[in-house]
Amino acid sequence: MNLTCLPARLLAVSSALLLTACATSPVAPPTTSRPTAPKYESGMVSAADPRAAEAGAEMLRHGGTATDAAIATMLALTVVEPQSSGIGGGGFYVRSDPKGQVGTIDGRETAPAAATPRRFLDAEGKPLPHRKAVVSGLSVGVPGNIALAAQAHEQDGKLPWAELFQPAIRLASEGYQLSERGRAMLVRAPDSAAHDPAARALYFGADGQPHPVGTLIRNPALAKTLETIASRGPQAFYTGAMAQAVARQVASETPQDGKMTVADLEGYEAKKRPAACGTYRIYKICGMGPPSSGETTVLAIMVALENFDLAALGPDSPVAWHLFAEAQRLAYADREVYLADPDYVPVPTKGLTDHAYLLARGKAISPERTMPFVKPGDPKGSQRLSFAPGRSYPELGTSHLVVIDREGRAVSYTSTIESAFGSGLFVGGFYLNNELTDFSFMPEDAGRPVANRVEGGKRPRSSMAPTLVFGPDGKLLLALGAAGGATIPVQVARTLIGFLDWKLPIDQALALPLLFSPRDTVIVEKGSQLERMIPALEKLGHDVRAAELPLKTNAIAVVGSRLVGAADPRSEGRAIAQ
Incomplete structure (x- = not known):
């Protein structure tokens, strides 16, 4: 795995100390210039669930950057909005500094190395029924959100990595109340939500029906997963026991084409x-x-x-x-x-x-x-003449969050597991994505390849x-x-x-x-x-x-010297100041 993460910081510090020890000229004294005054009285987070937005706002109150807050919000969404996003999926991160310089990180999932363009075709060369492809290992790409978070934190984080996980760990271990939207999604997509026995036991009652609105949902398995990644760093997700569990679960439910392997997870990279x-x-x-x-x-x-x-x-x-x-x-x-x-x-x-x-x-x-x-x-x-048009399917399992901190750093971050409850595959207390169904099922049309067809290691559009x-x-x-x-x-x-x-x-x-x-x-x-x-x-x-x-938008506007946040009124989202 090629991740810029916490060990890299330690290496940088060690290198700096070594260079200082070997220097023959005196070290320049520190500057006495005053720090730049904050641009805004308060930072702000807007997310699709108020409990996730509060997790991000907590990081801002602790002195964290917009990136710290965005990561904490994404992690909390894994707990309270399991149908939409989280560590079992991927995302895209767009960030600007106070001067308006923009950078992006691609944490999109990748197809297993052994995947072929015929992944979503049956024996007769016809596209598989969409839901059959979704609720299976065929649809699962290597998750990218943890790698994205690690790279973003390395570039622009201020708080310790483990601190960003604490709100999500509390929500998973102490529990959260099932919302109206959360229950509605369980009713809408029971084939994926209840596909795995562990998920069914978590979100459904003995009568087979989703728990009522207001039920306290405790997810100790997810709390343990988050604690492991918090203490061991992002590599804990892509190597060792966790990677083996993910690869094993996906491979066991992949009836055709290339199966996911531990090597697929170890080799994943978030990309600038x-x-x-x-x-x-x-x-x-x-x-x-x-x-x-x-x-x-x-x-x-x-x-x-x-x-x-x-x-x-x-x-x-x-x-x-x-x-x-x-x-x-x-x-x-x-x-x-x-x-x-x-x-x-x-x-x-x-x-x-x-x-x-x-x-x-x-x-x-x-x-x-x-x-x-x-x-x-x-x-x-x-x-254009080299490629034929492709077609994609609708999805409901995505979430967006935005953060602007007091210093004027801004993050716009979309996180997804694709359909509601993703593939239905459930590991360590979280759902795995079905992002690979964002590829075009037909690899070619009239003899021309489709640009967005499946290929090993490729990221779907x-x-x-x-x-x-x-x-x-x-x-x-x-x-x-x-x-x-x-x-x-x-x-x-x-x-x-x-x-x-x-x-x-x-x-x-x-x-x-x-x-x-x-x-x-x-x-x-x-x-x-x-x-x-x-x-x-x-x-x-x-x-x-x-x-x-399926509408769900989040935004923060700069109005004069104030930040004004909003969430789509069709959603349960909210904007929260630090």
């Missing part, structure tokens, strides 16, 4: 990636690049809309939502062809984020009618879009992100339009309804004001239907 950045009007938007399709898709939607005066149209205009739908169609056409793991596929990220290219794509949009058809564009650096927004002066304005599968980039873009163009307070921007139009059918959020706009949208040429959408 270039941030995907672009401009929208006077603002700079940055986020996670490939293997995530999130930020390139957000930028594609937003820049295409620069051709129109959204501020004048406002949120009550069917034309504004029509334009939003058309921009999505263009963005997702490119997403399906070009986005995949850049270590395996030449992804034209610069071309896909080029402002002139995206603005030109947007000129195909008319405010008076729908485009009759949409096809992928030809961004600079593309090899993601929709996660942790995002940071900066003003024309380069100062941070907004940190945000969302959960909800392929709707994630659209939730982020919707919030940006509400906040930047319609000048809504951040809580109202998060409360805006959603219109989702990745292809030719427009889906509007059921029960929202958009449902009343269906006739107007149909007159513009859209095929529209109303449906429930």
Whole structure:
């Protein structure tokens, strides 16, 4: 395993002492300059569960950085939101320093080395039924969240590694009350939630029904797992008994194709990636690049809309939502062809984020009618003819968190186990992800390979879009992100339009309804004001239907010298100041 973690710090200290001992010139005296005053009176955390947000806020009160708080929040979500994220999955981390410099870490799961492009095909070469693939070892990728946390902590952590685990350990050992959303997810996905006997005993009663809302859930197995990683460091997850348990469980439930091995876990690496950045009007938007399709898709939607005066149209205009739908169609056409793991596929990220290219794509949009058809564009650096479009499935098992600390460091971090309760495989008190079903099941189409097909060691394409927004002066304005599968980039873009163009307070921007139009059918959020706009949208040429959408967005805005946090009103989330 190649992890930058606590032992590396000890090595650095030892090296420094050795160099000092060997020096022949006197050591310069310490500077007496005053420390920089904090930017804000209080730091803030916004997360999908208030108990997880409180875990992060506790780290801020102890003097931790935004990174410390983000890690503690992710760990707590493993306990209180087991259906959505945690140490059995992976994530993407986007961070900016007080000067606005942006860095990212890719903690996306990887396919076992022995996986092949035919992993999700049956003996006749047809795609497996989706749920059959999900609830099995076939869907499990090597988890990346602990490696991501270790690398982030090494770069920007201040508190001891073990301290970040204490809130999550308390929640697991002392217990937490099952929430309405938590129980609803148990009811919705019993095949994965109760797949493992240990998980079934934890979350379900003797009658086979999920425990009632308010039941105290104690998870001593998870507490022990977290204590082990806290005391032994991140390597405890990827080597030894824990790695053996994960590999054994996954392999035992993998009926075909390559099985996961301990070597797959030992070899896992979280990776620094270039941030995907672009401009929208006077603002700079940055986020996670490939293997995530999130930020390139957000930028594609937003820049295409620069051709129109959204501020004048406002949120009550069917034309504004029509334009939003058309921009999505263009963005997702490119997403399906070009986005995949850049270590395996030449992804034209610069071309896909080029402002002139995206603005030109947007000129195909008319405010008076729908485009009759949409096809992928030809961004600079593309090899479009080499790849065929792929298709993905919806998911419900993702969580997002944002943190801004007093000094102005910001973290936007999306963590996921993919579907609700992931693969259903349960080890050490936590669920393992089903991220590999984010790969395209069909490896080729009409003789052309699909960019996002399965390959050994490859990371599946993601929709996660942790995002940071900066003003024309380069100062941070907004940190945000969302959960909800392929709707994630659209939730982020919707919030940006509400906040930047319609000048809504951040809580109202998060409360805006959603219109989702990745292809030719427009889906509007059921029960929202958009449902009343269906006739107007149909007159513009859209095929529209109303449906429930998996929406969950979190954000913190900088308003003058204050931090203003918010969580999606459809969720149980909350923003908490330190």
